[in-house]
Amino acid sequence: MTYKKEDILKALETITPPGEGKSLVESNAVTNIVTFDKEIVVDVTIKNPTLQAKKKVEVEILKAIHEHVDPKVDVKVNVKVDAPSEPFKPEKPKVPGIQNIIAVASGKGGVGKSTITANLAVSLQKMGFKVGILDADVYGPSIHLMFDVANAKPLSVNVDGRSKMEPIESYGVKLLSLGFFMEANQAVIWRGAMASKALNQLIFDANWGELDFLLIDLPPGTGDIHLSIVQAVPITGAVIVSTPQNIALADAKKGVAMFKQKDINVPVLGIVENMSYFTPAELPDNKYYIFGKDGAKNLAEDIETTFLGEVPLVQSIREAGDVGHPVALQDNTPLENAFNTIAKNALTQLVKRNKDLPPTEVVKITTMSGCSTK
Numbered sequence: 001m002t003y004k005k006e007d008i009l010k011a012l013e014t015i016t017p018p019g020e021g022k023s024l025v026e027s028n029a030v031t032n033i034v035t036f037d038k039e040i041v042v043d044v045t046i047k048n049p050t051l052q053a054k055k056k057v058e059v060e061i062l063k064a065i066h067e068h069v070d071p072k073v074d075v076k077v078n079v080k081v082d083a084p085s086e087p088f089k090p091e092k093p094k095v096p097g098i099q100n101i102i103a104v105a106s107g108k109g110g111v112g113k114s115t116i117t118a119n120l121a122v123s124l125q126k127m128g129f130k131v132g133i134l135d136a137d138v139y140g141p142s143i144h145l146m147f148d149v150a151n152a153k154p155l156s157v158n159v160d161g162r163s164k165m166e167p168i169e170s171y172g173v174k175l176l177s178l179g180f181f182m183e184a185n186q187a188v189i190w191r192g193a194m195a196s197k198a199l200n201q202l203i204f205d206a207n208w209g210e211l212d213f214l215l216i217d218l219p220p221g222t223g224d225i226h227l228s229i230v231q232a233v234p235i236t237g238a239v240i241v242s243t244p245q246n247i248a249l250a251d252a253k254k255g256v257a258m259f260k261q262k263d264i265n266v267p268v269l270g271i272v273e274n275m276s277y278f279t280p281a282e283l284p285d286n287k288y289y290i291f292g293k294d295g296a297k298n299l300a301e302d303i304e305t306t307f308l309g310e311v312p313l314v315q316s317i318r319e320a321g322d323v324g325h326p327v328a329l330q331d332n333t334p335l336e337n338a339f340n341t342i343a344k345n346a347l348t349q350l351v352k353r354n355k356d357l358p359p360t361e362v363v364k365i366t367t368m369s370g371c372s373t374k
Helices: 005-012 051-068 113-126 192-204 224-232 246-260 295-302 315-322 334-356
Strands: 030-035 039-046 074-081 098-105 131-135 155-159 162-166 168-170 173-177 211-217 237-242 268-278 307-313
Touching: 005 030, 005 039, 005 051, 039 051, 051 074, 098 113, 098 246, 098 334, 113 131, 113 173, 113 211, 113 237, 113 268, 113 315, 113 334, 131 192, 192 224, 237 246, 237 295, 237 334, 246 268, 246 295, 268 295, 268 334, 295 307, 307 334
Parallel strands: 039 074, 098 211, 098 237, 131 173, 131 211, 237 268, 268 307
Antiparallel strands: 030 039, 155 162, 168 173
8 A cells, every 4th residue: 555645744743742832744853754565654853852752752653643544554753853052951940149059968967067067168268269058957057056146137138129038147158047047945846848948948038149159068867858958959069077987987978879879969079087086185296096097088988089188076176166166267277277178179179070070950859769860
């Protein structure tokens, strides 16, 4: 039997590729039709690069030809994609004006992650960068305490006709934390969805202005808040904080694994070891490795990431945090040098990451199993 191309084209006029607005015939997507005795071969080119779009077009062509031409004819469909000049990227939310978003995380609580975040921010600010901190530990916020602004309240400002929160600034660092909106002894008893909504408001309803870095101080573990953050903003890179003992290193390894998971895929800039050793004031040349020696350094080698530096267990770090004056503010001290080294190493890895890797994408869908896809 001989099939007429006019009949085939008429059948294909009923098909519109997903997202294109015109039929296959109107958009000149049909590039070739070949007919044989018992077979029709159709070549089409579409612009939508997704597998779902290609499969849908193929199925609809089969159905249309069987319905309008011959229900028994064999149909072969070749679908090609005319890729746009710019690579296809899913649409992602952004925080205007912020160049790099760095997540500071730990698998375990009590390792000094917020202390590292605060002093890393101060070190970057002293280098001349514009820096902000988002305290994402909604159940135990502490950044407002570490910067001596516990009683401050963010004001509302008008930005392009919209009311936004003005971050609190301390020591040249812009800050937002749920701690600004809570009473000192108030417990946050929220389900994950409520916490996520509050975080989105702190991110997108704030007047952050121009920032070179927004550091996000994440809570311990790998839970709802972490997924909410990677779903909300494209994280440029992550810094993992651990102490040297095995139990902390095991949890830190899980934190690294979360960011490296295929469907999250946030580059890990490196690992910081906190409480590396203890040096008594009366024995300044002695180092006592209370929690073990070189644990985070060895972990960094094992998982092929960078060791960013170590911070000793020193009473003045705790005292400085308690009074809201991060130790990195003090010039020409061993502790300032330690945090300065960590900041410089993180910057080196960030420059390398931005040069060698494409921008991170936000995670689009989270399944019940905990696996995520973009």
